Amino acid sequence: MSETVRVDRHGPVLVITLDRPAKRNAVDGAMARSLAAAVDSLDADPTLTVGVLTGAGGTFCAGMDLGAFLTGDLPELPGRGFGGITRTPPATPLIAAVEGYALAGGCELVLACDLVVAAEDAVFGIPEVTRGLFAGAGGLIRLPKRIPPAIALEHALTGDPLPATEAARWGLVNRLTTPGGALEGALDLAGRIARNGPLAVRVTKQVVQTSPDWPVEELWDRQQVLLDQVLASADAREGARAFAEKRPPEWTGN
Known part of the structure; x- marks a missing residue:
């Protein structure tokens, strides 16, 4: 700075x-x-x-x-x-x-x-x-x-x-x-x-901004790659666990 x-x-x-x-x-x-x-x-x-x-x-x-x-x-x-x-x-x-x-x-x-x-x-x-x-x-x-x-x-x-x-x-x-x-x-x-998961927020922005330029025949496959990345994250598991345990999630961004 x-x-x-x-x-x-x-x-x-x-x-x-x-x-x-x-x-x-x-x-x-x-x-x-x-x-x-x-x-x-x-x-x-x-x-x-x-x-x-x-x-x-x-x-x-x-x-x-x-x-x-x-x-x-x-x-x-x-x-x-x-x-x-x-x-x-x-x-x-x-x-x-x-x-x-x-x-x-x-x-x-x-x-x-x-x-x-x-x-x-x-x-x-x-x-x-x-x-x-x-x-x-x-x-x-x-x-x-x-x-x-x-x-x-x-x-x-x-x-x-x-x-x-x-x-x-x-x-x-x-x-x-x-x-x-x-x-x-x-x-x-x-x-x-x-309040939301950092990785999920970034990928959400990525999909909204880039998907209009994706070829129509590749839309779902390209989104699936990103979805798989988020589903495999520690934060996705933490989000589900926090919901089940009725507590605020503790995000790590991973």
Whole structure:
């Protein structure tokens, strides 16, 4: 980690905080490397069930640090994309807790997350076209999969902001909170996920995200391979044993 990314553990939940409030958490090279290291640590620990990504100082992320960019300090990592995660999101479910602005690369970081909790006054957007660019860190690929394609195209072509209330109406935001309550809301959602078996949660995410691209004739066989992996796990036996003994399960992630 670095001074610009903080990591705090809450039991089986890892909170990753972008911490450059004076720069509205704009991403430079150091932050990208630290964010990549943070999500690697999330995936490396089988006892961590879910992560939460948020920003300090009332802003999620304003995108790329343009000042750093002009000096050649790029906020991308080879093969991993913007912020070190847009091309390779973690295998572990990741929740975005959004206050304030999530714009350009900041919005693309949100889109690299699986679930979104946002304050009612938060604002999303991919305004790159207003600077003669386009949202090349996943915005044009992921946004049409998260909201109706025509609505996504409108915002991509105009660069207009997308208020959190509208984003929730289109399905991008799972939960709206009062201003200042996004992290608390995300931790509540993370806690509901974290009650479950870590391996089962990761594989569930894997199937939901990858199965639309599986050949139809291979759907069931590919799922069976993953199901067999989960059925053979210690946590599957623990889940059954805990149910029979009427007690909370004690997960190990194995």
